[in-house]
Amino acid sequence: MAQVHNWQLGRDMRYRFEPGKPERQFAAVFNINRCIACQTCTMACKSTWTHSPGQELMWWNNVETKPYGGYPDHWDVKTLALLDEANPGGQVWDGDPVENVRAPYGRFDGQTVFEAADGLTQEAVGYLPEEREWKAPNRFEDHATKFPAAGVSLPEHDGWFFYLARICNHCTYPACLAACPRNAIYKRPKDGIVLVDQERCRGYRKCVEACPYKKTMYRPTTRTTEKCIGCYPRVEGEDPLTQGLPMEPRCMAACVGKIRMHGLVNVEADGTWTNDPTHPLYYLVHEEQVALPLYPQFGTQPNIYYIPPRWVPRDYLRQMFGPGVDQAIERYTRPSRTLLALLQLFRASQRIIYSFDVEEGPKVGELVVGGEVIEMFNDTAVGFDESGGEIVRVDVEEPIFERPGKLNSI
Amino acid sequence: MEYPEKQFESDDPFEFVAVRYPVSSERNHDFQMARCFIEEYALMGWPGSQIRTLFETPLYAGPHAIFQKWGSKVVDELIREIFSAEEVADGTGA
Numbered sequence: 001m002a003q004v005h006n007w008q009l010g011r012d013m014r015y016r017f018e019p020g021k022p023e024r025q026f027a028a029v030f031n032i033n034r035c036i037a038c039q040t041c042t043m044a045c046k047s048t049w050t051h052s053p054g055q056e057l058m059w060w061n062n063v064e065t066k067p068y069g070g071y072p073d074h075w076d077v078k079t080l081a082l083l084d085e086a087n088p089g090g091q092v093w094d095g096d097p098v099e100n101v102r103a104p105y106g107r108f109d110g111q112t113v114f115e116a117a118d119g120l121t122q123e124a125v126g127y128l129p130e131e132r133e134w135k136a137p138n139r140f141e142d143h144a145t146k147f148p149a150a151g152v153s154l155p156e157h158d159g160w161f162f163y164l165a166r167i168c169n170h171c172t173y174p175a176c177l178a179a180c181p182r183n184a185i186y187k188r189p190k191d192g193i194v195l196v197d198q199e200r201c202r203g204y205r206k207c208v209e210a211c212p213y214k215k216t217m218y219r220p221t222t223r224t225t226e227k228c229i230g231c232y233p234r235v236e237g238e239d240p241l242t243q244g245l246p247m248e249p250r251c252m253a254a255c256v257g258k259i260r261m262h263g264l265v266n267v268e269a270d271g272t273w274t275n276d277p278t279h280p281l282y283y284l285v286h287e288e289q290v291a292l293p294l295y296p297q298f299g300t301q302p303n304i305y306y307i308p309p310r311w312v313p314r315d316y317l318r319q320m321f322g323p324g325v326d327q328a329i330e331r332y333t334r335p336s337r338t339l340l341a342l343l344q345l346f347r348a349s350q351r352i353i354y355s356f357d358v359e360e361g362p363k364v365g366e367l368v369v370g371g372e373v374i375e376m377f378n379d380t381a382v383g384f385d386e387s388g389g390e391i392v393r394v395d396v397e398e399p400i401f402e403r404p405g406k407l408n409s410i
Numbered sequence: 411m412e413y414p415e416k417q418f419e420s421d422d423p424f425e426f427v428a429v430r431y432p433v434s435s436e437r438n439h440d441f442q443m444a445r446c447f448i449e450e451y452a453l454m455g456w457p458g459s460q461i462r463t464l465f466e467t468p469l470y471a472g473p474h475a476i477f478q479k480w481g482s483k484v485v486d487e488l489i490r491e492i493f494s495a496e497e498v499a500d501g502t503g504a
Contacts, residue, residue, distance in 0.1 A: 033450060067431045159433035160443045160472075311446050313433055333449070340453060366495035367452050373495045378455065397455030 001119065004173060005270045006112075008296040008322075010095070010103030014114050016123055016178040019271055022192035024264035026170045026230050027303040028252060029284050029291040031346060033310060033332070034259040037063045037163035042137060044254035045167075049229070054221025060228040061251040062137040063165045067316060071166075072133035075214040076295065079113070080319070082125050083297070086116035091297060097324045101272045101286055105296065105324045112299020113175055113212050124175040124210040134217070162309040165259070167251060168215040168228035169294065169302030170194050172271050176227070179210030191264055192303070193230035201225055212298040235264070235352070245385060246352040258347035263354065271301065278355040280342055280383070281305075288339050290328045292321040307332055334369050341381040341396055349392040353383035364397060444476045444485065448492050458489040 004015045045061035062071045070076065083091055087110055095106025113124040133139075170187075174194050177185040184200035185207060187193070196207070196216070203223040207216040216227045231249030233239065239247050247253065252262040263281045266274035276282045284291040284305070291305035308317045310329045317325040335343065341358040361378040368374075382393045433439060444465075451461045464470045465477035465485045477485055 033446070157431060157433075158435070159431055159439045311439070311443050313431075316431075335453065344454070364455065365493075367449070368492055368495050369449055376453070376455070395455075400456070400460060 005102065005272070006173065006299060006301050007102050007270075007272045008105065008108075008293050008301050009112070009299060010100075010105060010107035013112055013173075013299055014119075015173045016114075019173075019269075020187055020189065021269050021271075022187065022267060023190050025172070025192035025267045025273075025303055026235065027265050027281050027305070028167075028260060028262040029281055029305045029307065029346075030165050031259040031261075031307040031343070032162055032164065033307060034257045035063065035163040035165055036257050037065065037138075038256060039063055039137075040254050040256050041165060041251035041260075044250040045228075048231070048250045050226075052221075054219040055226070057131070057134040058217045058219070058226065059137040060215070060217075061165070061167045063163050064138045065161050066164050066312075067161075069138045071137045071139065072129040072214050073139050074133075075129070076320075078127055079125075079212045079295075079298065082127065083111060083113065083116055086125060087111040093297075093323045095323075097289060097327050099286075099289075101275065102270075104286065104289060105292075105322045108297055108322075110297055112297070113210070114173075114178065114299055122210070123178040123206075124212070126175065126179075126209045126212060128205060128209045129214060159313065160311055162312055164294075164306075165251075166213065166215070166294075167249075167304060168194065168230070169213055169300065169304045170228075170230055171303065172267075172301035173299065175210040175212060175298075175300050176207035176216045176225075179206040180204075181206055188232070191230070191232070191235060192267075193232050193235070194227070195229060195232075196225050196227055198222070198224050198226075212295065212300065213302070242351055247350050248352055252347070253350045255347050261346045261353075263352055276355075278357070280345060280353055280356045283338070283342060283356075288331055288336065289324055290332045290339065292324045292328055295320060296322045334372060334374050337377055337379060340376075341379040344394045344396055344398070345381045345383050345392070348381075348394050349383060351385060351391050353391060354386045355384045355388070357382045357384070359393075361395065440476050440480060441484070441488070443472070444480075444488050445492070447473050447476075448489055452492055458493045462486070462489060 002015055002018045003012045004019045006013045041061050042063055050058040064070050091110035093106050094109050097105050116125040117123055170193055181204055182200050182202055184197045201224040205218050207225055208218055216225050219226050234247040234249055237244045237246045248262040252260040261280055265281050268274055273282055277287050291307050293302050293305055308321050308325050308328055310333055338358050359380040361380055363375055364378045365376045366373050378395055378397045380393050380395050383391045385391050448461050465473040468474050
């Protein structure tokens with residue numbers, strides 16, 4: 001058992017293995033404010049990787065309607081309940097968000113899934129979902145049903161839902177990896193992508209039980225576990241479309257709402273991110289701190305980050321994304337000039353962006369947001385590849401094309 | 411291989427289920443959501459007149475639900491408020 005540093009918790013914690021240092025870490029930022037749950041990402045993944053016999057219930061990417069939907073059913077509520085049961089009333093944070101790459105959200109004083117486990121029968125606190133819980137990618141929401149003849153009466157929400165797109169977090173300290181009795185799960189040194197060695201896996205499903213995000217899935221036809229592979233052939237540049245240059249995974253590249261920004265970040269030996277404000281993900285997570293990890297208190301140091309939805313009750317969001325929520329929403333709502341331009345780079349190219357720059361443009365207007373006047377500039381965001389070559393450039397002001405109604409064939 | 415087509419029946423296990431998530435009654439959540447719609451598009455350089463069409467069109471279910479429930483006057487007022495600052499270029503105002 002090793003002591004590792006978890007910067008999302010602002011402290012060291014217990015983990016089964018010594019930390020490995022990948023050359024780079026697979027990471028992404030999802031802007032929930034712009035997700036419309038069209039499930040294009042879900043189907044892009046499904047049609048690429050999980051369309052074979054035995055994979056019918058597998059959705060490596062899914063979008064669930066919060067607060068109620070989930071895949072598998074109620075995965076987050078169940079894991080939160082297990083942690084609360086192990087440490088009643090103690091799952092709390094201490095401190096406020098600060099600019100410190102080793103503890104940007106203060107310190108988590110509760111127990112992680114590793115610390116709440118006994119270390120003998122379980123490496124991480126978790127549960128094994130029943131088969132029925134995997135049966136819909138967004139169960140109880142958005143799926144077909146029949147109205148009884150007498151009709152149905154449902155409670156009406158006063159608030160507005162939001163949609164949570166999820167893939168494997170390719171965690172820095174994966175619970176699936178720690179739980180595997182066969183050591184069949186590994187984290188790739190080159191990009192931190194977490195994979196299951198199908199030759200070694202015997203389908204014990206300890207990883208399914210341990211992953212707090214429930215993103216490892218059992219395949220009955222092969223009796224092994226499978227999971228999101230981070231579209232590693234695309235990340236490696238093997239897709240002929242870009243002639244050897246790294247590409248975003250399918251779910252990211254397919255996003256019509258332009259909510260996703262994917263990349264590979266440089267990391268230090270202790271797992272913190274290398275200071276590089278020109279990297280779009282570093283800028284969003286550490287400079288502006290508008291993107292936050294999902295349930296950081298689980299302790300796996302997940303690498304998919306979310307810009308929280310600004311209209312949702314804050315207590316709910318603080319439980320889901322930690323204490324950085326209020327600051328993140330404040331900065332997102334009234335974005336800096338750089339942030340506003342960077343938001344336009346989301347999904348602007350299929351190629352992985354390693355750095356960005358903002359070229360200043362003219363002032364084009366002023367808006368009143370939250371009672372304050374903010375200036376708008378039509379700046380240009382430019383994305384660069386690994387060697388500094390320009391990939392894409394987009395302006396803050398989006399061009400608008402209006403299709404004449406008489407040409408609409410729908 | 412062809413599968414037989416079976417219609418959903420009321421005793422299928424896929425029943426409608428919903429729970430109410432408690433939210434504060436101190437503020438109007440529809441208005442707050444409407445502001446989000448307007449500001450998200452405004453920050454991408456959309457003019458207010460263009461944003462208004464999102465509320466008018468039934469294809470945009472969220473904004474249109476607010477438009478139907480509260481009426482055009484409320485939506486116009488919110489758009490006007492957000493674009494009320496002095497404009498320095500054409501095409502950015504309501």
